Amino acid sequence: MSDKKNLKAKTGNEAMAEAMRQINPDVVAAYPITPATEIVQIFSQFVADGLVATEFVAVESEHSALSACIGASAAGARAMTGTSSQGLALMYEMMYIAAGLRLPIVMAEVNRALSAPINIHGDQSDTMCARDSGFLQIYCENSQEAYDSMIQAVRICEHPEVLLPATVSTDGFIISHCLEAIEMLKDEQVKEFVGTYKPKHWLLDVDHPFTLGAIDLQDYYFEHKRQEIEAMRKATKVVKEIGQEFGRKFGRSYDMLETYKLEDAEAAIVVLGSTAGTVKVVIDEMRKQGKKVGLLKLRVFRPFPFEDIREALKNIKIVGVMDRHDGYNAYVPPVCSEVRSCLYELDKRPKIASYVYGLGGRDITLEMITGIYNELLSGKISAEVKYSGVRE
Amino acid sequence: MGEIKVARKKGWKELPEGDYLEPGSAAVFETGDWRSERPVWIPENCIQCLFCWVYCPDSSVKVKDSLMTGFDYKHCKGCGICVTECPGKKGNKAIKMEAEKK
Amino acid sequence: MANLKELATRPELLSGGHRLCAGCGAGIIARQVMMAAADKPVVVTNATGCLEVSTTIYPFSAWKTSWFHSAFENAAASCSGIEAAYKALKRTGKVDKDIRFIAFGGDGGTYDIGLQSLSGAMERRHRMLYVCYNNEAYMNTGIQRSSSTPLGAYTTTAPNGKVKKGKEQVRKNLTEILVAHNIPYVAQTAIGYWNDLITKVQKALDTAGPTFINVIQPCRLGWGYSPEDTVTLGRLAVETCLWPVYEVVNGKYKINVKPKEKKPIIEYLKLQSRFKHLFKPENESVITEIQRNIDEHWAWLHLMEEDTNK
Incomplete structure (x- = not known):
């Protein structure tokens, strides 16, 4: 060190x-x-x-x-x-x-x-x-x-x-x-x-x-x-x-993925790249308000760490997966698709919501992430992919 | 087709990693049965010009000590370029094509 | 000057047992290039094409030297990388041998899809010899037109029919495009001139810079002739002055083969089924145009020779 x-x-x-x-x-x-x-x-x-x-x-x-x-x-x-x-x-x-x-x-x-x-x-x-x-x-x-x-x-x-x-x-x-x-x-x-x-x-x-x-x-x-x-x-x-x-x-260890305040979380976000940093800020804020939210940051997408993901998310009730890419009418975009597939093996599976965000560099704000967490915590999610931050 | 007999094709755990191949390993593959006609060497008409050797697309003219010694029938495909290129001696070619007996 | 007796003592770097067609000109070119190169260690890069697929069908390789293939359009780029690795590893002492680099591409991989990477590699001055075995169409995929296909020739994507007369455009002059790169050595040659080809390869390999040789390669399948005539047709391409055998050394032109008498192009065309339709009376003008193009280019080349050697 x-x-x-x-x-x-x-x-x-x-x-x-x-x-x-x-x-x-x-x-x-x-x-x-x-x-x-x-x-x-x-x-x-x-x-x-x-x-x-x-x-x-x-x-x-x-x-x-x-x-x-x-x-x-x-x-x-x-x-x-x-x-x-x-x-x-x-x-x-x-x-x-x-x-x-x-x-x-x-x-x-x-x-x-x-x-x-x-x-x-x-x-x-x-x-x-x-x-x-x-x-x-x-x-x-x-x-x-x-x-x-x-x-x-x-x-x-x-x-x-x-x-x-x-x-x-x-x-x-x-x-x-x-x-x-x-x-x-x-x-x-x-x-x-x-x-x-x-x-x-x-x-x-x-x-x-x-x-x-x-x-x-x-x-x-x-x-x-x-x-x-x-x-x-x-x-x-x-x-x-x-x-x-x-x-x-x-002095800096690395793994396939990183979790942040995930152990006791009720709702979790899965994301990769810089957005993970923004999500951590939101988590700290929401935790202050007593909301149990956590993060799974995927560092390595290939090979896909399916066992680690399953282990990390097995006790979470609801998971939102954020993709900065769309699958053009795939059932869900790629990160969500793979996370969802690997969780299928669990007897008790978390509910999963899919969010596409930030296409073409569109900002992803603290408010948008807070909104996603609140939506997850409410349990009112649908199977449909949601597009965060796009103007209707 | 000249498929050589491979006793058993190796599985993925036994094959060398990646698309790696030993050099010159094609030498064991026979293409001689592509022929309908075979070149036959007539040594008495040969002036050892080596044109047959230099123009053979299949490396099938055997040469020893810089002298033509015959054909490699395992690989020769019977194209006949050697006959065309052979100047021969006094107008008599040192190579002729003969029909393959099947 | 190359010597066949001496060449015959060198190791044969392309073994038999490859799957090129009987009488294939690419096999002749590859063998002769390797004969010339066999006195030094050499690493060969091959663009996707007839030569590549036929000589390396897993688990059999006909190549006895280090040989590499990755894709169609990038033989020159991958060879650049190999040559860059050579420079780097020589500096660090991991390689101590004097190694030469040869890239082979057909006219598809050279004139067309690989032109950009070839141009880049030549401009960057990598020390390599690029050999185009030019059979004037995409033979590996089944005789489709390329920008090297000559005017009037039948190909499967520029066929002759009720209203078309085969390829409607003249070929592009790739050799001159390479000359325009101001590289130290550019040459054209043909099958049938083994001494010229081998001498040129040796010259190119002795040149400390990028070099390019364009070899016309009769293809019995795509040109439509009997396999024993491959070398004859290569020679006829030169004797009709359709494909001049020349070299450009540091900008100076030299025509290496000057036929005593220029044979009419008809003698070359009539031996190949790809030109058969041109002999119909209504297509006569195409043959006239081909002959005129040859005459003009041949005269131009003489002027270049004269001009650059003053």
């Missing part, structure tokens, strides 16, 4: 770029996009100033950014990238490939709404569309988590039982551009924590040539996908282990 706090004022983007500097990856290939541009820009300056040994590839598109990372990772390098929204959408094809080829690439991702209409602000529709890509998905409440999670993600992804890529996401502008005091680790601490990438097979190991990326037809594709599924399952254990190790070493 560090005795002296090394506090620095950093935006989410700066925090992620600083983490990348300290990780000092072999290759970074990236393309700018609002609101993630700064990550690439700041990192380019680190390269220009000789603060990292990284080979920086300023590619001509996000598709090529991830393609170059995939090539670099397969070649034996630790590779990283960063993007947002449309950039991530352009990468979707390559995301499945990075995961399928089992390449542990870490991506600094800033959540931003998808076009159309074009919008540059935060919602989680970009990463939600990639939820079955084989990437691990870590959602961060604040810059500190973003910084810490980037560092942990390297270890998680490169773990021999995982070997999958990950996105570490912050909410666009809300986190990416807001200044916060974060506690930074020393360069040597990060260097030691992340260690070096030691792949079993790497293309530049030319004395041991191999083929990677063969065509896999009906007779092998399923087996390889099954391996990938298993790796994602095992990632749950690895996320916890690395999160605990991080805590032991640096």
Whole structure:
């Protein structure tokens, strides 16, 4: 545990770029996009100033950014990238490939709404569309988590039982551009924590040539996908282990999810990202008025921590799940859908309400969250998805 | 089709992780039964120009010590490019195509 | 100058047992490129396409060197990443060997869907050789038109019919697009000129920068001819001056093969079923146009050669 706090004022983007500097990856290939541009820009300056040994590839598109990372990772390098929204959408094809080829690439991702209409602000529709890509998905409440999670993600992804890529996401502008005091680790601490990438097979190991990326037809594709599924399952254990190790070493532990005043809560909200912070403020206020409300913040959405969620929510009477993305007439949007599914196994299930909020960066206020809690506490909920904050 | 006999296809727990393959593993796969005609070497007409070797799409012209020594019938698909490219000796080709006996 | 006796002593980096068609030109190109490259360790990247699918059907790979494929439009981008990794790992001492990088793409993966990533990689000056095995259509998916398909050719997405005469547009000149990137080495060659192809690959691999070779590749299936004629047709493309064999070294043009007598394009067209419809009297004008385009381009190339070597 560090005795002296090394506090620095950093935006989410700066925090992620600083983490990348300290990780000092072999290759970074990236393309700018609002609101993630700064990550690439700041990192380019680190390269220009000789603060990292990284080979920086300023590619001509996000598709090529991830393609170059995939090539670099397969070649034996630790590779990283960063993007947002449309950039991530352009990468979707390559995301499945990075995961399928089992390449542990870490991506600094800033959540931003998808076009159309074009919008540059935060919602989680970009990463939600990639939820079955084989990437691990870590959602961060604040810059500190973003910084810490980037560092942990390297270890998680490169773990021999995982070997999958990950996105570490912050909410666009809300986190990416807001200044916060974060506690930074020393360069040597990060260097030691992340260690070096030691792949079993790497293309530049030319004395041991191999083929990677063969065509896999009906007779092998399923087996390889099954391996990938298993790796994602095992990632749950690895996320916890690395999160605990991080805590032991640096004083901030991490898990798949975090609960806040949930044990005795009558009504709970499930949410991911920066909104969790806002919800905590509301909880403190409402608790003062004697209202038993609590929070389940999902930090990791892939792998999905269904057992932990079940355990955490089994005694709650009513749960509101907040999605910053819609499923377009899916029964409920993705986070709600998965939370709801995993609770189905319980004999005594909480009632569940679904809320879609904050699309295109629409503010989610303390009042709106208070309103949701009051609605939950009243027990008067319907199966219909509610859209919080939209003008009728 | 030249499907080789794989005793038992491995399950997901036994296969190497990911889409990884050993180099040159296709050599065990037979494509020789694609042929309807086979090239036959006539050594007395061969000037060892190696054009058959350099133009073979299937790496099926056998060469030892830089000399053509015959065909790899396990892989040769019988395209006949070697015959077309063979200059032969005094107008007599060193390779001819013969019908496969099925 | 390459020497076949010497090349034959090198390890064969593409094994038999791949599933390319009998008489496939892509197999010839890949083998000859690898013959030229076999004196140094090499990492190959392949765009999705005939060569990729046919040579690596799990669990069988024909490649004996490090080989990588990820998608269709990104061979140059993934090769950029591999080359960047090489630079980084060489700096940190994890790699000490001198390694070369080759990317293969068909005309679909190169002229069309992969053009952006190719342009980016060339502009960024990654040291790699990009080889386009150019069979003038999307052969892997069943002979659809590409921007490399020549005027008048039949393809399944630009077929001839009651009102159409096959492809209605002339192909784009990708080789010149690459020249416009001001990269140190750009070349065109054809099957049938093994010495030229191998010499060019060696030159390209010895160049410390991005290099590009566009190889015309007869496809027996898509062009419609007998498999034994693959090499003959490659040669005819050059002898008719349809596909000039030339190189541009640091901006200087050199025509490597100047046929003593330019054969009329009809001799090339008549051997391929994709041009069969052009021999109907009502389509005669297309052949005239093809010949005129060839003549103009051939004259232009001579001017370029003269101009850039003054």
